[in-house]
Every structure is written in structure tokens, then in C-alpha cells.
Amino acid sequence: MTTQNAINWPEKYQPGTRDNFVSNEVIVQGLTAAQVWRYLVDTSTWESYYDNVADISFPQGDGPGLKTDTLFSFGTFGFPPLDAYVVEFQDPAQDVPGRLSWTAKQDGTPEEQLDVLHAWLVEDLSGGRVRILTQETQIGRPAAALAEERPNPMLNGHQAWLDGLVRAASGKATR
Template sequence: MSDIIWPAGYVPGFTDNYVSNEVIVAGLTAADIWPFLAIPSRWPDYYANAADVQIHDGKGPELGLGDRFFFRTFGFPVPAKVVECVPPVPGQAARIAWHGWAGEVGAPDRLDVHHAWLIEDLSAGRVRILTQETQNGAPARELAAARPNPMINGHQDWLNGLVAAARQAKA
């Protein structure tokens, strides 16, 4: 199976927080999942922790490499930039990742994240959806110490909603 490609400064184990969530489900493909992930205006429809989505510079509705966008999540206003975008192609995992941040550079409450997704078709009509995020900054350290872990639970809600939305569209 494929894995996430990490940029310098965001490799798990060397950041202030890291979370990983994954589902493998039958009856869906990477092509079924992709439009619900790559079109962020759809996120609030199936994931309650995403709001106020905007794509900048007249781009969209689907995200592309280099696109800048904004959304609110986990109580943070998050400007973001797409740093990896590989739509589904037979025989290759689909990938999308963004760098997001909250706060001013150098501020004590600054948060920087790398949020990556990998969607890959598996044998027997199954699809694997992996989402991993690394974070740096004081808010990341607070999130890492919280129990239950809000990032693990939030991202699992995102995965569950994503799968449900794709299943409903296919029905």
C-alpha cells in the first residue's frame, strides 16, 4: 500500500502533534471519493467540523495544486495552500495535501499543519482512505495532550462522513 509523502519540517515523530486515521471499505472507488474531498464546498454537508469554506483567486470548485483556500475547523480559522494534488488514475493512488496555518508567523499561538490524504483502490472492489496530519506550535502541543484526542475523533468523523456521502451519491 502507498504512504503519505511528508515535506521537511512535517515528518511524523519530529512534530508537536501527529494523527492518523484510515478506513478501508468495499463498494466504492477512489473516483467515487475524490469529488467529496477535492471540492471543499462539499465538506460542511457531511463533516460538521468544517465551515466557511472559500477558494481564493477565482479558482475551484475543485482544488488544484497551488490553490489557496480557507475554512474553519477545530475552532481555528485556517488559511491553506494545496501542496500536493494527484486526482485518481487507474493503478495509482490519488493524493491531496495542504499546508494550513492559524495565527501570525512567530506568534506564540501560531499553528502550522500539513494535512494529507491518500485514496487508493484495492483488490476486490475496496478503497482505502488514509488521512494523516502533523502539526507544529503551542496549539498542536495542547491538542496532542488532550484526552480524548480531538484530532483523532474529528478526522474519524470526516472519514465516516466522506464514505457516507460517496455511498449516498452512488445509490
């Protein structure tokens, strides 16, 4: 039996302890972690396969590739651009999953404040398969409102991101 890896969660963002949490996962045959990783860490490709992201920018001139300590901003789920910071970055390698996590924040009034940790894990599995796991914890009133919506926009939005990422890595037409 193969043991699958898990997201590394800082205590502040532990799933189930905050206002909103979603988890999405796909396991696909015929792709490698390296193929998927390329499209995940290169933000210049995101809008080609995921329609819930816009206005990606790098205020310190980094990018479009993500790496540890990268500052960037992007709009998603109808929020104004969120200020994001890469807190974990590990390229995938043999027997080592790719790990990417960023915090994203929106300041303002208590009704507007949002604090997020969005984490990704991309790992090769036996049988020529790849596992892509994305999880997000959100803190704030906007997060609590999203958690109450049905259908759940976060769950559906992240599934669209996973599906688009798989299509892009497979070389299939996007959006």
C-alpha cells in the same frame, strides 16, 4: 500480498518530529477511489458530511474544487479560518492513488501560531475495496495543546471526516 502506498512527507512535517500527529484510515468495500475523490476535492460538499469545517473561502477566486496551488481558507477545531495551500494533487487512476495535501497556517503570537500539513491518500484495492488514509502533522503551541487532550479531538475529528466522506460517496444520508 498487496503493498499499500504511503503519504509523501516533506522533511519539515515528518510524523513524530513535531507537536502533534494523527493518522486515520478506513478500508471499505463497494466504493472506488474516484467516487470518494469527488467528495474530497470538492469543498462545496464538505459541510454536508463533516461538521468540523466552516467558513470555506477562496481568496483568489479558485474553488470550490481543489487542485495544485489552490489557495483557500477554512475554519476547523475552533480555530479562526486557516490559510491553506494545496501542495500535492494527483487524481486517482488505475494503479495510481489519489494524493491531496495542503499546508495550513495561522499567524499571530507564539501562543496562536499554527503550521499544519494535512495529507490524504485514496487508492483502489483488490476485491472492490477503497482505502482512504488521512494524516496530519501540526507545529505550534495550539497543536501541542490539542495533542494533550483526551479524548484526542484531532483523531476523533478526522475519523468523523472519513466516516462522513464514506457516507457521502456511498450516496447515504450525511450528517
